[in-house]
Amino acid sequence: MNTIKEYFKNEKAASAILFIAINAAVLYILYFFIKNLGSVLDAVHSVVSSLFSAFSPLFTGLIIAYLISPLVSFIDIKLTRRFCFAPENDPIKRERIYKRCYLISTLITVVLIFSAAAAIICAFAVLIAGSLDIGSFSEMISVVYGYFSAVKSTVSNYISALPDGSIKETASALYTSAYSQLFKSFSGGSMLENLSQIGSTALNIGLGFIVSIYLLKDKSFFKHLWRKLLHLLLPQKQNAVFTEILHDIDGVLSMFIRGAVIDALIVALLSSLALSLYGLPLSVFVGCFAGITNIIPYFGPVLGMIPAFAAGALTEGVGFGAGAVIILFIVQQFDCNFIYPKVVGSTTGLHPLFILLSVSVMGYYGGITYMILAVPLAGIINVFIKRFFISF
Numbered sequence: 001m002n003t004i005k006e007y008f009k010n011e012k013a014a015s016a017i018l019f020i021a022i023n024a025a026v027l028y029i030l031y032f033f034i035k036n037l038g039s040v041l042d043a044v045h046s047v048v049s050s051l052f053s054a055f056s057p058l059f060t061g062l063i064i065a066y067l068i069s070p071l072v073s074f075i076d077i078k079l080t081r082r083f084c085f086a087p088e089n090d091p092i093k094r095e096r097i098y099k100r101c102y103l104i105s106t107l108i109t110v111v112l113i114f115s116a117a118a119a120i121i122c123a124f125a126v127l128i129a130g131s132l133d134i135g136s137f138s139e140m141i142s143v144v145y146g147y148f149s150a151v152k153s154t155v156s157n158y159i160s161a162l163p164d165g166s167i168k169e170t171a172s173a174l175y176t177s178a179y180s181q182l183f184k185s186f187s188g189g190s191m192l193e194n195l196s197q198i199g200s201t202a203l204n205i206g207l208g209f210i211v212s213i214y215l216l217k218d219k220s221f222f223k224h225l226w227r228k229l230l231h232l233l234l235p236q237k238q239n240a241v242f243t244e245i246l247h248d249i250d251g252v253l254s255m256f257i258r259g260a261v262i263d264a265l266i267v268a269l270l271s272s273l274a275l276s277l278y279g280l281p282l283s284v285f286v287g288c289f290a291g292i293t294n295i296i297p298y299f300g301p302v303l304g305m306i307p308a309f310a311a312g313a314l315t316e317g318v319g320f321g322a323g324a325v326i327i328l329f330i331v332q333q334f335d336c337n338f339i340y341p342k343v344v345g346s347t348t349g350l351h352p353l354f355i356l357l358s359v360s361v362m363g364y365y366g367g368i369t370y371m372i373l374a375v376p377l378a379g380i381i382n383v384f385i386k387r388f389f390i391s392f
Contacts (some may be wrong), residue, residue: 034321056204061211067257068109072216076105099217106216110209110302118390138258245387252379263343267291267335271304281315290328296371299359301332354378 052059084101215222230239269293275283290304305325312321355375362374 011064026344057207057211060204060208061215064208065212065215066253068106068113068212069219070108072102072105072109075108076102081110099220102219103213103217105223106213110213174199215257241387245383248383248387249380252383253376256376256379259343263335263340264294266339266343267294267331270331270334271328274331275308275324278324278327280320281311282307282322286324290331294332296359296374299363299371301328304332329387 016253053088080101083099084097180229230242234242268288270287271286271290272284275287280286286307290301290306293300293304305328308328309322311326355378358374360379361372362370362377
């Protein structure tokens with residue numbers, strides 16, 4: 001016992017024992033994490049997913065507020081403030097009136113967005129109703145099922161004609177899996193689940209717009225609160241660097257969003273015009289869908305070709321659908337080589353290989369929504385990396 005007390009009285013011995021104990025604890029914790037890595041990652045993923053689900057209206061509102069803020073400012077400066085008579089000799093009252101004008105501009109912007117969305121939906125509904133005979137809906141369903149039955153029979157005959165072996169077994173397994181997945185997608189339970197997801201998304205977007213109105217209404221207050229928070233959390237030098245990073249991120253996002261929207265509108269216009277001249281049914285709808293999916297790099301054009309092929313194949317045959325796909329392919333090549341580099345350019349500063357990887361990874365983990373966000377998120381990460389190595 002005395003020997004142990006003497007060891008602890010010795011400063012070097014006590015430091016050595018403490019060092020060994022701390023390292024042993026760290027090694028044990030690392031061993032525990034490595035051994036239970038799957039469970040730990042699942043727990044972290046569950047907590048993060050729960051937090052994102054709980055605060056999804058807030059995140060959606062932040063995104064909507066950021067996207068519509070330039071339009072709100074434009075309407076406020078060009079329209080609303082011209083009807084606001086603020087006294088020049090009373091700054092407090094003038095500021096109060098300007099805040100009310102900005103709130104009115106925000107409400108006008110939201111009403112315009114919802115009106116435009118409703119007009120587009122009604123236009124597509126009228127377009128589809130005019131292109132299809134509503135009285136022959138049952139016939140259209142019969143044609144669709146007959147088409148899938150013919151495809152099933154053709155593929156089955158092709159697989160049966162293959163020589164026995166691993167190739168035939170693999171092809172048969174892939175065919176069975178694809179057909180069962182397609183059948184499951186059109187089942188009643190799957191349709192109800194999809195409708196539930198659509199309703200949840202619509203509710204989330206609606207709450208997001210309400211949150212965005214409050215955020216934009218008190219925009220100056222939240223900006224001042226953000227500056228105070230940064231001042232409390234970061235020293236002056238790091239605060240300045242972080243502010244510059246946010247400024248760079250805002251520049252990357254605004255340039256990318258502006259360019260992507262303009263490029264999507266051009267592709268939608270060219271696709272609709274080309275498919276209309278080709279004689280494809282619902283050409284405007286298919287062209288607009290191709291323009292929207294064109295926002296997704298690399299994989300978006302392929303997604304945009306699916307409705308074109310379906311509309312052509314179900315009305316005039318597979319050859320007509322293939323012709324529609326070829327037309328969209330020509331439009332996409334024209335966009336990739338001439339329009340996109342001029343309109344969007346290298347706004348993110350990323351190599352095409354990194355863009356492809358980011359889209360693939362985000363699509364694997366989050367689907368189409370994450371694929372759309374992949375390029376701007378990769379651009380943000382690129383800004384952080386550049387600033388980190390340059391400034392710190």
